[in-house]
Amino acid sequence: MTKTFLAKKEDLQRDWHVIDATDKVLGRMASRIAMILQGKTKPIYTPHVDTGDFVIVTNAKKIKLTGNKMNDKVYYTHSGYPGGFKEHPIKKWMEKHPDRIVNLAVKRMLPKTKLGSAMLKKLKVYAGPDHSHEAQQPKILEI
Structure with a gap:
């Protein structure tokens, strides 16, 4: 009889990966990132343990959207107060905050639990080509 392997937090080895978002389709890239953050690409994946990598x-400002989403897609928020409903067209967000678009796409693909929040903290998004994580010696990942 074989025992089922369950990963423990102490035994984890986390890697760092760099993804260049230039000309990548947002949804396809976000789903791949969500899989890496959850640890589903590793053989030691355990559902109740955060086994994912960083x-x-x-280059988040250079992502692509398919179809006519650049003109049609709108994000909605509500402050909780009367009249607090706001619309945010994706075209304006691409100009001001392209990192938020990638972050939100990945966030919505992760579990809506405390574990999902911990996974999202391992995602670092930058609008330009520079990042401040050279000390971690990240590996370049092609999607």
Whole structure:
């Protein structure tokens, strides 16, 4: 009889990966990043343990959207107060905060639990090509 392997927090070895988002489709890239953050690409994946790696996304301002999403897609927020409903067209967010678009796409693909929040903290998104994580010696990951 074989025992089922369960990963423990103390035994984890986390890697750092760099993804260049230039000309990548947002949804396809975000789903791949979500898999890496959850640890589903590793053989030691355990559902109740955060086994994922760190991911650095550069050039977020150069992502692509398919179809006519650049003109049609809108994000909605509500402050909780009367009249607090706001619309944020993706075209304006691409100009001001392209890192938020990638972050939100990945966030919505992760579990909506405390574990999902911990996984999202391992995602670092930068609008330009530079990042401040050279000391971690990240590996370049092609998607």
